[in-house]
């Protein structure tokens with residue numbers, strides 16, 4: 001996608017020394033790239049939504065009727081919160097290196113603080129925070145750019161997009177061992193076992 005100022009200006013950090021609050025930086029071949037402060041802001045917004053979905057009581061999960069484009073059926077039932085959480089995790093798994101995904105899992109999915117992550121992964125504080133920035137930046141970009149259903153903007157994900165068919169964990173061949181756990185909220189503790 002082509003990033004423009006209207007995509008970035010509301011997300012940029014006003015005190016950012018790289019983009020000075022515009023959210024864009026000039027890259028190779030005169031191409032405008034999103035500043036890292038924007039990518040981290042996108043990640044933080046998506047992560048906050050993930051935590052919100054994960055901590056809601058199960059009975060509060062909203063089942064929504066979505067219009068779909070298939071000929072046989074014009075509507076489909078979907079659980080948006082569960083789909084969103086699955087997308088959030090699966091994009092992390094597909095995008096990040098093994099090391100970064102491990103950190104993503106401990107710190108962002110399971111909520112371990114830096115001390116616990118450092119002990120568990122055998123790394124120092126500097127390595128931990130560098131990896132946190134890297135994860136936020138890589139996933140911030142993916143959450144916005146992934147097609148056809150980007151996670152960000154969140155409003156469009158939850159209220160705007162019309163999926164041809166809801167994403168099913170069973171359709172995603174790159175995470176076969178996570179399939180059974182994704183059907184229930186119990187997948188979060190389950191992730192620790194595969195670490």
Ligand SMILES: [Zn+2]
Pocket residue numbers: 012013016017018019020021023024035036037038
């Ligand atoms: Zn910036």
